[in-house]
Amino acid sequence: MVRLRIGRFAWELYYTRTKSVVPGQQLRRRVSDFLGHFGYLTALGEYVMTDMVWLRVFASGGCGMICCYQLLQPKVQTISVFWQIVYVTVNAFQIYLLKRAQPELNHEELQLFTQCQEVFTPRQVCSMVDLGEWRELPDGARLLGDGASGEVFFIVAGSCEQSANGLPVGITGPGNIVCDTDVVRGASATATVTAQGKVRCLTIPVEAFRKLLDKDPDLREALQTIVARALVVRMSQLNQAAKNHQYRAMLEVVCTGDDDPRVAAQIAEYRYWHRISDEDHELMVSSLPRCSNYCTDLLQVVPPTLDAVETADR
Numbered sequence: 001m002v003r004l005r006i007g008r009f010a011w012e013l014y015y016t017r018t019k020s021v022v023p024g025q026q027l028r029r030r031v032s033d034f035l036g037h038f039g040y041l042t043a044l045g046e047y048v049m050t051d052m053v054w055l056r057v058f059a060s061g062g063c064g065m066i067c068c069y070q071l072l073q074p075k076v077q078t079i080s081v082f083w084q085i086v087y088v089t090v091n092a093f094q095i096y097l098l099k100r101a102q103p104e105l106n107h108e109e110l111q112l113f114t115q116c117q118e119v120f121t122p123r124q125v126c127s128m129v130d131l132g133e134w135r136e137l138p139d140g141a142r143l144l145g146d147g148a149s150g151e152v153f154f155i156v157a158g159s160c161e162q163s164a165n166g167l168p169v170g171i172t173g174p175g176n177i178v179c180d181t182d183v184v185r186g187a188s189a190t191a192t193v194t195a196q197g198k199v200r201c202l203t204i205p206v207e208a209f210r211k212l213l214d215k216d217p218d219l220r221e222a223l224q225t226i227v228a229r230a231l232v233v234r235m236s237q238l239n240q241a242a243k244n245h246q247y248r249a250m251l252e253v254v255c256t257g258d259d260d261p262r263v264a265a266q267i268a269e270y271r272y273w274h275r276i277s278d279e280d281h282e283l284m285v286s287s288l289p290r291c292s293n294y295c296t297d298l299l300q301v302v303p304p305t306l307d308a309v310e311t312a313d314r
Contacts, residue, residue: 032072039065053098060091111156115175119222132204137195143178145192151203153178158199163192170237177226243274248284
């Protein structure tokens with residue numbers, strides 16, 4: 001009888017193990033609570049991130065800790081754990097795509113990337129080079145307009161003249177794209193672009209380029225940035241060309257009249273406020289041989305407004 005009682009007591013003591021089981025459960029509960037709270041706090045960090053890599057890092061970290069919290073519970077919610085793991089896996093793969101090593105560029109590709117590095121990535125440059133070919137266009141070659149080949153041109157060396165309705169509207173240099181937006185949409189071109197001297201460029205067929213834009217929205221956004229910059233430069237060139245044209249007309253009128261100092265002062269003031277340089281002045285004077293002496297003297301005239309500004313500064 002005594003032996004039976006001692007055996008029963010030992011059996012109950014073995015399966016109870018109070019001192020070892022309770023502290024272990026408490027530690028597990030505390031760890032799971034910490035992971036749960038900190039996981040949700042970390043996931044909130046993704047709402048204040050502007051960089052895509054760090055956004056995905058915070059999202060994956062928070063989701064991973066919540067997944068661990070679920071696994072530490074007495075009854076695991078398998079559906080929640082499964083989709084949390086899928087979410088972390090997708091974000092980890094996207095982080096890999098964003099941080100993977102960039103391809104090496106050759107001399108011409110590096111030249112194009114350097115000129116457009118604010119908008120294009122090395123991988124985007126390689127994708128465009130794979131679709132096109134490098135060409136050297138002769139002087140007078142037409143890139144856009146009637147008789148053009150209907151391609152997209154990325155200029156890396158040389159310059160091109162832009163014209164509309166037979167009138168020059170600006171100059172396009174390295175780092176710019178020659179592609180009318182109407183051509184990309186499949187309509188007819190509204191402007192003409194011709195090479196001034198030899199031009200080195202990357203040419204891509206329009207259809208292939210349109211398909212590449214459909215596959216890569218980031219590339220489309222980068223292209224829109226380049227087109228917007230080119231439009232700003234073109235408008236600035238048109239504005240300056242209109243001012244120069246008006247200034248030339250003024251010179252042609254005043255040089256036929258009397259040598260009035262007041263008129264010369266007003267012309268000098270016009271030059272100052274409209275930012276007409278001495279080089280542009282001499283260029284317009286060269287087209288007016290009969291006014292060369294009078295117009296050359298205008299360079300020595302200081303506008304009254306400029307005197308007033310300098311006096312006020314002192």
